Structure formats: C-alpha cells, structure tokens
Amino acid sequence: MTIQVTVPELGESVVGATVGEWHKQEGDTVSVGELLVELETDKVDVEVAAETAGVLVRIQHQSGEDVEIGDVLAEINPDETTVSNGQTASTESKPAVPASPTEKQTSKEAEPKITPVAQRMAQEKGIDLSQIEGSGTTGRITRQDVENFLNRQEAPAPQIKEERIIPAPAQTTMTEKSDGREERIRLSRRRRTIAQRLVEAQQTAAMLTTFNDVDMSAVMNVRKQRGSTFLDRHGVKLGFMSFFVKSVIGALKAFPRLNAEIDGDDMVLKHYYDIGIAVGAEEGLVVPVLRDADRQSFAQIEQNIRDLAVKARDGSLSLADLRGGTFTITNGGIFGSMLSTPILNQPQVGILGMHRIDERPIAVNGEVVIRPMMYLALSYDHRLVDGREAVQFLSRIKEFIEDPEALLLEG
Numbered sequence: 001m002t003i004q005v006t007v008p009e010l011g012e013s014v015v016g017a018t019v020g021e022w023h024k025q026e027g028d029t030v031s032v033g034e035l036l037v038e039l040e041t042d043k044v045d046v047e048v049a050a051e052t053a054g055v056l057v058r059i060q061h062q063s064g065e066d067v068e069i070g071d072v073l074a075e076i077n078p079d080e081t082t083v084s085n086g087q088t089a090s091t092e093s094k095p096a097v098p099a100s101p102t103e104k105q106t107s108k109e110a111e112p113k114i115t116p117v118a119q120r121m122a123q124e125k126g127i128d129l130s131q132i133e134g135s136g137t138t139g140r141i142t143r144q145d146v147e148n149f150l151n152r153q154e155a156p157a158p159q160i161k162e163e164r165i166i167p168a169p170a171q172t173t174m175t176e177k178s179d180g181r182e183e184r185i186r187l188s189r190r191r192r193t194i195a196q197r198l199v200e201a202q203q204t205a206a207m208l209t210t211f212n213d214v215d216m217s218a219v220m221n222v223r224k225q226r227g228s229t230f231l232d233r234h235g236v237k238l239g240f241m242s243f244f245v246k247s248v249i250g251a252l253k254a255f256p257r258l259n260a261e262i263d264g265d266d267m268v269l270k271h272y273y274d275i276g277i278a279v280g281a282e283e284g285l286v287v288p289v290l291r292d293a294d295r296q297s298f299a300q301i302e303q304n305i306r307d308l309a310v311k312a313r314d315g316s317l318s319l320a321d322l323r324g325g326t327f328t329i330t331n332g333g334i335f336g337s338m339l340s341t342p343i344l345n346q347p348q349v350g351i352l353g354m355h356r357i358d359e360r361p362i363a364v365n366g367e368v369v370i371r372p373m374m375y376l377a378l379s380y381d382h383r384l385v386d387g388r389e390a391v392q393f394l395s396r397i398k399e400f401i402e403d404p405e406a407l408l409l410e411g
Contacts, residue, residue: 127146
C-alpha cells in the first residue's frame, strides 16, 4: 500500500503553491525526513520531506504546476527499496545494508545548493553550476549569482531575421518574432500573488498618502559620535532603521488607529507592535516582521533587521518570519528614490515610506542653511484613519527623528 505525500499547511493566508525543484525522482529510495520537493508560495519556499521510508513510485505534479493544500504530490511505497540493477525488492525480504563510504557520496550530494529560481534559470540557459560561486548563506547559489555569471559571458550578436506572418485558423494573422528580441517567461507564484494583492489593496482600501520632510542632522550626528562604540559593543552598525522603528512605535502609541485593522464592521486595535520591514528579494518584495519591536533595544532591532535581510536574500525566510505584522516600513531611499506613495500591506492600515537623504536649503531661525533632508510618506486607509490623525502621526515621527533624545522618554 502506498503512502501519499500531500501539500502541507502553508501558513497564515497561504492556500496554494507552485511545485519547485524535485530532489527525488520516481524509483529513488527515500528515507524518513529526506527532502523530496520544494514548494514556492507567495511568501517563502516550503520544503516537503518524506514522512516514511521506501521508494518514490509516482510523482503527481511536476515542477511549475500549481497545487493547493491537501493535493497529492507523490506516492511512496514503504514496502519496497531500490537495488543496484534498477529493480525493486521488498524491504521485508532483505535487511538494509549500510552503504560504503564511496557509495554514500552521490552526485546529488556533490551538487551545490541552489534556489529553485536559480535552478530553473541555469537549466534554461544551459549553465554548468560548478562554474558559479554562490553568494548566499552556506554558499547557496541565488538568481543574482546566475545573472552575474550570464553578464560576464560574451553573448554573440543576434542574427536579425525578418518577421514571418503566419495564418491563424480563424482567418486572422499573428506575428512571430524570430530574432530573439522578445522572451515569454511565466510569472512565479510569488510575483503573481504580489501583483494580485497590490491591485486588491488599491481596490479595497480608501488609500491616501500624506507627506512631510525631516531634518536628519540629529540622527546623523548620533551615528557619527556613537557609531564606532555601538559597532564594537554590539557587532552591528547603528543604522537609520532603528531610529525610524522606535519613532514609528512612539507615534503608534499616540495614534493607535494606525496600528489597527478593519474586520467586517469592527475595528481591531492591536496593543502590540509587530513592525514589518519591506525587503527586496530575488522573487519580489517580502515583509519580514520584527516581533514585539517595542521591547527591543536599538542593537536588537539592527541585529534582527540584518538577519532578516540576509535570510531574504538567501531565500531562507520562514513563514513565521513573515506572518502577521501591524504596521510596515519601507525604505526606497536605498535604491535612490526621492519620493513615492507606498501601497498598503493589507490588512494593515498604515505604511511609512522612507526616501533618500539630500542636502537642501531650508530656513532655520530666519536664515537659509543647508541640511540633510529626507521626504517621508505615510499611506493610510481613510476608512479607519482620518486625515488629521495621519498628518499628526507623521509629524510625531518627524519630531522624534529631529530630536532623538525624545525617544528615551517614550521608553
């Protein structure tokens, strides 16, 4: 009797996935806990392991197919095991013989670790993975590594061919471009889900954005004076993000509706502060969450943000890292953005957008001076948050950033 391998629970609000790389093929022997296949969700990649030993006798869904929770991915026969000639034998008839040291070293074990996206790209481009050095944790090869490898190769100039007009069955015509100037690539599940949720956020929420600018001089002075000591003591740099996380929490305490959500006809106020930090990953934007950020020190915030960013780049974020969140901060300034209108991360009702720092002339005490200025943007759901609240919320953040000592009074 075979044992079915099904799509497991994928976490909060995740109902489907796309089959990624199969690490075992039909006829392969598997042991308990051995990785069978990776599933790509809109949030993270989920590894599915064997819950019983035996032979993988049937794969029901191939790489690239969409599946839902409970769907059968494969079947394992626990009463069989493979032998050297490719046939199968009953596990009851012969005891298992330990493999010799040379037998344990299989070609699959020698292959480098690689993300599913990078694996597909390498296969499509015919790339020898042994020529690529992974930049991720434990040397894992990412999509960026594959792209960098491709960019280093000298690609021959494409031969320009004339377009051919091919008659279609319904007496219409279609143009086939055979000069390689167009490429059709199926969107990943994560990218499709991101697109769907962004559209839903704009169609559901009464989204509005208010702006302000902030003088970064005080924060920059603190970093200049304390940065070396902070690094020596905590092993992490004192960045801007910890100041903004602390300032956001102080403002949320003063204006709690920005830390709420709408559930039907109810408003759910949240008396905890799980702050999402938007991070650009290879498959699209992800928002890992700082749990109980109000209880974390500046050093803990910087350390946790650094760790989450590394995991995002490596594709090793877990569902627990992404679950929930009461308010989000996104920093387009690291990419050079001067101003933007961030889109809500539903069901949250507020998101703060940070931007690049520019030296600009401003008036101070009747004199024009040059100061490092940053534009801030707050997008909010007008169904729950009034414009007055939103403006005052953003002004409170400005006050904290321009006077960091005030953060001490907020605990």
